[in-house]
Amino acid sequence: MASTDHPALQKNIPIPGEGLDAARMPGHWLLARLGKRVLRPGGVELTRWMLDALGVDPEDRVVELAAGLGATARLTLARRPAAYTAVDRDATAVAALSALTAPGPTQVRAVRSDAADTRLPDGDATVVYGEAMLTMQPEPAKRRIVREARRLLDDSTGRYAIHELCLLPDDLDPALAERITADLQDAIHVGARPLTPTGWSELLADEGFTVTAHKTAPMALLEPRRLVADEGLVPALRIAGRALRNPAALRRVLHMRRVFQRHSTHLGAISLLAVPTPPQP
Template sequence: MAGTDRGRPPRPSRPPGGGPAAARLPGHRTLARLGKRVLRPGGIRLTRWMLDQLSVGPDDRVVELAAGLGATARLTLARAPAAYTAVDRDAAAVAALGALTAPGTTEVRAVRADAASTGLPDGCATVVYGEAMLTMQPDPAKRRIVREARRLLAGSSGRYAVHELCLLPDGLDPAHAERITTDLCEAMHIDARPLTPAGWSDLLAAGGFTVVARKTVPMALLETRRLVADEGAEGALGIIGRALRDPAARRRVLHMRRVFHRHRAHLGALGLVAVPAPAAPRPSGGTPTAAV
């Protein structure tokens, strides 16, 4: 549960000593070095909504793309699926994820691979999800990752979910959207490319999915109330304390927070749950009739 440390790795006991390096790190890595574990735009509540909608249960074989620090992995493992596979490009993350344990007989493994090319077998999963990772990909890579999720799902009963940053509303002026994107890239030191809710739904549709559930919440990643909800009071105080002792990291966090505030009317977090779209019917094999 949010606010407890059960099943979680220990937080850093001293400031990470960011210095000049902190000014160059991607925003999510700066926050992780300060001890933040929940790095999702909609927080742990939207993650829990996503897992509830996916109905992860004991018969499921789950693949998490870009599993990162393992915050969602632990929530998934608490639901005791038959199997859980974490995919991540970072060797240290893969080592930590592979060492996770589950309360039941869940088979846990971790694979070092790109989300667009996992190397896992076709149809090996009943549930695939990824959080806060498609936003950081250019459009062609977004499409490849969604196609890879479709390949991994077994038959028509599989479920796919994403939890991403979004631009609001659907009719947002493209020039305004570009200004927001530019500010996010500059503040977070990543090539952030969020879409509108309709844009995210279209992306999944193009990859062979039908969206069956959708939820939008405020993007309040660095707000005090969200920090406490996601990390617990003790964890939030620890993050704030480490930031106060690390001037470079503190400046980065405050800069990101100002950008989020500046665009708060047009930034949100989106959860989508989708199922494989029915295959298009093939034309009948009869001889076509000539028009008269």
């Protein structure tokens, strides 16, 4: 079912979800097994904005939390940082990430670890980012992960960024927010818990960061135009073809798309850039 042009499969590395029923598999792994590489709510456009805002350059030591199969890692490595460390708790993802190579002298490594407890050295990174992962955590876990990012960052030059789902607007009715969250969890089979833009900013502020920039985008992950923009025309057609040949996968994809469309007014993507808040005198 998975694409033979997927970077992981080119090196005979399995994609997470092997052996799981398509009807029960987490939505992001289902899409990955259909050949989708970009699994971020704001697409590659918002990811590029995030990396531009972070200003990754050859002096940086980058840590990516929950790096998945490496789609963003490749964009980061193209910027030739001094070092890049991918962290993921899934052994299959780490195997794929371990196959990454850099176009320059970047020191590349992949670590199997939890984003909330990476076991990496204090203050050793100048850039930390994570995408489409805090949304999937309950609030205490969200806070542990953000706190871990703060621990990893150098106090003077550190930058942190996230790219997540968000609920819109800030004053969204709590009952509607609960309904959207329940629909998301039912569709993607993961405990999605997105926040409003202010909610995301407050989370980062509470854990020692000052937000310096943010950008929102439509949540159009499964819309044809976004699919082509993120994957390219031919890969997008191949993804559609595989879904059509697999009835269980097709039902899941259509269900996810219907939920995204149903809540499109109140569901978006957001990326925030933050820096460590200086200690109060």
